[in-house]
Amino acid sequence: MPPLKGRDGLAEYLSEDLLYKTDRPRWYEKMRELSVAASKAQHTPFHEILVSLGARLHQHVMQNIDGLDIREPGMEPKTFALHGRLQNLRCIKNPGHTSNWSEAKPGEVCESCATKPDMRNPARQVRRNNHMRPNITFHRESVPEGTSERLGQLLQDDWDLLVIAGTSLKIGSCYDFARKLSNKIQAAVGCVIRIDPKAATKRVGRIVNIDLLLPADEVARRYSSMAS
Ligand SMILES: [Zn+2]
Numbered sequence: 001m002p003p004l005k006g007r008d009g010l011a012e013y014l015s016e017d018l019l020y021k022t023d024r025p026r027w028y029e030k031m032r033e034l035s036v037a038a039s040k041a042q043h044t045p046f047h048e049i050l051v052s053l054g055a056r057l058h059q060h061v062m063q064n065i066d067g068l069d070i071r072e073p074g075m076e077p078k079t080f081a082l083h084g085r086l087q088n089l090r091c092i093k094n095p096g097h098t099s100n101w102s103e104a105k106p107g108e109v110c111e112s113c114a115t116k117p118d119m120r121n122p123a124r125q126v127r128r129n130n131h132m133r134p135n136i137t138f139h140r141e142s143v144p145e146g147t148s149e150r151l152g153q154l155l156q157d158d159w160d161l162l163v164i165a166g167t168s169l170k171i172g173s174c175y176d177f178a179r180k181l182s183n184k185i186q187a188a189v190g191c192v193i194r195i196d197p198k199a200a201t202k203r204v205g206r207i208v209n210i211d212l213l214l215p216a217d218e219v220a221r222r223y224s225s226m227a228s
Pocket residue numbers: 091092093094097110111112113114130
């Protein structure tokens with residue numbers, strides 16, 4: 001995947017400012033290219049470990065939008081993609097109307113909205129040109145409705161281990177979720193492990209039991225060599 005910043009970086013495209021205001025065809029084309037690139041993305045060693053855990057992995061909450069989980073049978077149902085997946089599109093007016101890029105029509109108009117019957121004259125069809133947009137959360141955009149409720153439901157489950165990797169937990173809502181889950185796990189004498197080469201901030205340090213100051217892929221490599 002291209003980097004976020006610099007020449008050819010994604011930052012320009014991953015901003016809702018560009019979404020409807022400027023060069024929409026160019027933007028759509030870039031999004032389509034990205035969805036193809038995401039479909040070809042390779043698993044990292046850490047992701048392979050997640051997959052290999054099988055039934056021992058209860059839930060996977062991720063901020064990545066590459067949708068790597070879709071390609072693994074069994075991973076998608078237990079993955080909560082907090083920021084959506086690049087492979088999917090949703091209607092700007094009716095988020096329940098979804099499709100993927102291969103089904104998307106030129107101009108990316110929502111087919112479900114376009115063929116809605118007229119309420120006053122059901123024999124007629126109403127044409128509504130509601131556009132489809134990538135089903136991801138852009139920079140400065142809010143997460144879709146229902147996200148916090150779904151995270152709240154996860155807190156009801158029984159947990160004994162939480163592994164935090166690949167996130168600084170700088171975003172308040174992510175930190176709050178991790179903190180509540182950590183409190184629950186520690187009350188049940190479980191364990192919270194954080195994996196990141198950078199030292200934790202004080203507030204994150206307070207919610208973890210073990211802080212592994214290593215890149216996640218290095219931890220995965222060591223885990224694999226121990227397991228084999
Ligand atoms: Zn629609």
